[in-house]
Amino acid sequence: MRVALASVSMVGFTGCNTVSKETEKNAVVTAIELKEVTTPAEALVRLQEGNARYVADSCSFPHHDHKRVEETAPHQAPFVAVVGCSDSRVPVELVFDQGIGDIFVIRTAGNSVNDDVVMGSVDYAINHLNVKMVVVLGHESCGGVTGAITVAKPGEESHEAGKVNALLDIIRADVKEYVGKPESLNAAITLNTNKQVERIKACEHVQKLIKAGKLTVVPAHYNVHSGKVDF
Numbered sequence: 001m002r003v004a005l006a007s008v009s010m011v012g013f014t015g016c017n018t019v020s021k022e023t024e025k026n027a028v029v030t031a032i033e034l035k036e037v038t039t040p041a042e043a044l045v046r047l048q049e050g051n052a053r054y055v056a057d058s059c060s061f062p063h064h065d066h067k068r069v070e071e072t073a074p075h076q077a078p079f080v081a082v083v084g085c086s087d088s089r090v091p092v093e094l095v096f097d098q099g100i101g102d103i104f105v106i107r108t109a110g111n112s113v114n115d116d117v118v119m120g121s122v123d124y125a126i127n128h129l130n131v132k133m134v135v136v137l138g139h140e141s142c143g144g145v146t147g148a149i150t151v152a153k154p155g156e157e158s159h160e161a162g163k164v165n166a167l168l169d170i171i172r173a174d175v176k177e178y179v180g181k182p183e184s185l186n187a188a189i190t191l192n193t194n195k196q197v198e199r200i201k202a203c204e205h206v207q208k209l210i211k212a213g214k215l216t217v218v219p220a221h222y223n224v225h226s227g228k229v230d231f
């Protein structure tokens with residue numbers, strides 16, 4: 001089994017964000033050992049542990065060094081694919097405290113997979129990279145879902161330029177019961193995330209891998225206030 005030892009040795013390092021009294025107390029952040037992920041259960045644990053470090057402001061930034069760049073140059077072998085929102089507050093590798101070559105990241109506004117380019121990317125990660133897990137990561141205060149459930153007032157015309165309306169129409173189709181109900185934004189976000197999971201799981205090849213215990217496809221939710229990901 002390949003054991004990749006994160007090469008960071010951050011004695012005196014105080015965490016991902018600003019220095020706080022709390023992190024000063026835990027100032028000695030040691031290198032973490034990352035074992036190769038071989039099962040969906042191990043993938044989940046690694047993401048949960050990474051997010052716990054992020055929430056505690058004690059990131060280890062594994063796999064961020066040039067050695068890792070060289071190590072992954074011949075081929076990539078990410079253990080997980082994450083379909084997340086393009087929202088700048090949800091940087092996938094950071095919120096899971098992972099590094100180069102760890103996560104196959106697909107990000108679009110509203111994290112919908114209802115598009116061949118996006119679903120094709122998910123299928124590529126499953127079929128060719130053999131990821132052990134696919135996470136659809138929705139998040140609090142999602143602008144894509146907010147736009148999708150917001151309806152124009154009578155007589156008001158949309159001022160969106162380019163393809164924004166086309167994007168919102170795709171998301172809207174998945175949350176139609178909440179269109180015109182901005183107070184139900186959280187429910188719409190959850191529904192949108194779950195719909196993408198269903199869509200990925202609908203494919204026969206995905207079902208076979210899940211049945212064989214080689215893959216899981218799960219929804220998750222990111223809290224923009226705490227940084228916590230709930231699976």
Ligand SMILES: [Zn+2]
Nearest residue numbers: 085087142143
């Ligand atoms: Zn979003």
